[in-house]
Amino acid sequence: MLAVPAPPVRHQQLIVTIYGLYGRGSxxxxxxxxxxxxxxxxxxxxxxxxxxxxxxxxxxxxxSVRRDGVAKYELSDxxxxxxxxxxxxxxxPERATPLDAWVMAVFSVPESLRNRRHQLRTExxxxxxxxxxxxxxxxxxxxxxxxxxxxxxxGLMQYVDLFKSDYLFDGPMRPKIAEWWDLQAIDxxxxxxxxxxxGAGEVWSGLVGDNxxxxxxxxxxELRRYAFQFYVPMLTxxxxxxxxxxxxxxxxxxxxxxGPLVRxxxxxxxxxxxxxxAAYAQELIHGRDRLVSH
Numbered sequence: 001m002l003a004v005p006a007p008p009v010r011h012q013q014l015i016v017t018i019y020g021l022y023g024r025g026s027x028x029x030x031x032x033x034x035x036x037x038x039x040x041x042x043x044x045x046x047x048x049x050x051x052x053x054x055x056x057x058x059x060x061x062x063x064s065v066r067r068d069g070v071a072k073y074e075l076s077d078x079x080x081x082x083x084x085x086x087x088x089x090x091x092x093p094e095r096a097t098p099l100d101a102w103v104m105a106v107f108s109v110p111e112s113l114r115n116r117r118h119q120l121r122t123e124x125x126x127x128x129x130x131x132x133x134x135x136x137x138x139x140x141x142x143x144x145x146x147x148x149x150x151x152x153x154x155g156l157m158q159y160v161d162l163f164k165s166d167y168l169f170d171g172p173m174r175p176k177i178a179e180w181w182d183l184q185a186i187d188x189x190x191x192x193x194x195x196x197x198x199g200a201g202e203v204w205s206g207l208v209g210d211n212x213x214x215x216x217x218x219x220x221x222e223l224r225r226y227a228f229q230f231y232v233p234m235l236t237x238x239x240x241x242x243x244x245x246x247x248x249x250x251x252x253x254x255x256x257x258x259g260p261l262v263r264x265x266x267x268x269x270x271x272x273x274x275x276x277x278a279a280y281a282q283e284l285i286h287g288r289d290r291l292v293s294h
Contacts, residue, residue: 002203004229005196007237011044011052016061017236019075020083022281029065029072030285037284041228078153090239091270095247096140098173103144104163105129105137120156128246130180138167138180139246173252183254186244190258193237194265200230201268208272216275224283227276231269238266 018038023030032053039049053073056062062073075083105124109117121131127147129137139147141164151157169176177183208215208223219227245259253259 001207001226002200002230004226005200005233007196007233009233009236011039011048012056013236014039014042014044014232015049015052015056016079017232017239018281019062020239021232021235022278022285023074024080024083029067029074031070031072034285035073038228038232038281041225041280041284042232090242094142096142096249098249098251100249101141101164101166102138103129103141103147104165105139105147105160106163107135107137107160109159116156116159119154120151120159123150123154123156126243128243130177130246132180140248142247174254177248177252178254181246181248183257187254187258189241189244190262193241193262194258196237197234197265197269198261199265201265201272204269204272208276210272212272212275215272216279219276219279221280221283224276224280227273228280231273231277234266234269234273 015035018035019030022028032050035053036046036049040046053062057064057073060076061079063076065072065074107117107120109120124137124139124147125131127139127143127150129139129147131137144162144164148157148162151160208219241262247259250257250260
């Protein structure tokens with residue numbers, strides 16, 4: 001099997017990924033013992049997991065519940081909304097075309113509320129907006145509804161006017177796009193991902209074939225564990241990118257832009273490894289539940 005890459009991720013990031021994958025349904029609260037087992041599979045010790053769970057609870061990411069006499073943790077309602085909002089961007093984003101309209105966000109925040117101004121810039125950047133000028137940001141129109149919902153949930157809509165517009169410019173767009181987005185920084189992050197996972201899709205295909213259902217049916221416990229070790233850290237790294245990459249038209253991006261290759265790499269691994277990893281996670285969750293009930 002391919003050696004499992006070791007991306008620079010932390011306990012808390014992995015726990016959030018695990019909840020996003022396996023702890024979002026009704027009744028899907030997880031006891032710390034299950035999280036310790038999962039993170040142990042990924043090479044982390046129990047004290048670090050317990051400490052991270054405590055920090056996530058303090059931050060309002062997790063909340064404690066008691067189910068069937070067992071203390072467990074589940075995602076807070078606000079974080080659950082963020083996951084629902086992010087699924088489309090993480091797993092199936094839409095790339096804009098040159099004929100599509102833009103979303104323009106124009107804002108003005110009083111000097112006395114500088115912290116809100118910083119928060120607003122942070123949220124717009126995280127949504128994939130580029131900065132045209134002070135207080136003027138743009139993004140492909142596909143994220144209009146998401147931007148409206150995110151800004152409203154953060155209490156920021158009172159400072160922002162959103163417009164759907166066309167850009168009337170006859171010259172080449174690539175130089176403009178390079179001014180509005182830090183494409184070099186984004187592409188460097190793509191390079192870091194590819195340094196870890198380039199070619200892994202082909203390796204997985206050679207390992208399990210091209211039929212995920214058949215691969216799962218024929219899988220061994222060792223393969224399912226390996227898939228979990230491989231997939232969860234990879235998704236933890238990947239879920240940052242759909243927010244940093246605004247999915248601009250390829251015609252506006254540098255010719256050697258690595259965004260499509262990165263997405264192809266992720267999707268190839270996701271298609272084959274995700275079902276196996278999920279099966280391993282469910283074995284830990286339900287196996288632990290059976291032990292507790294007895």
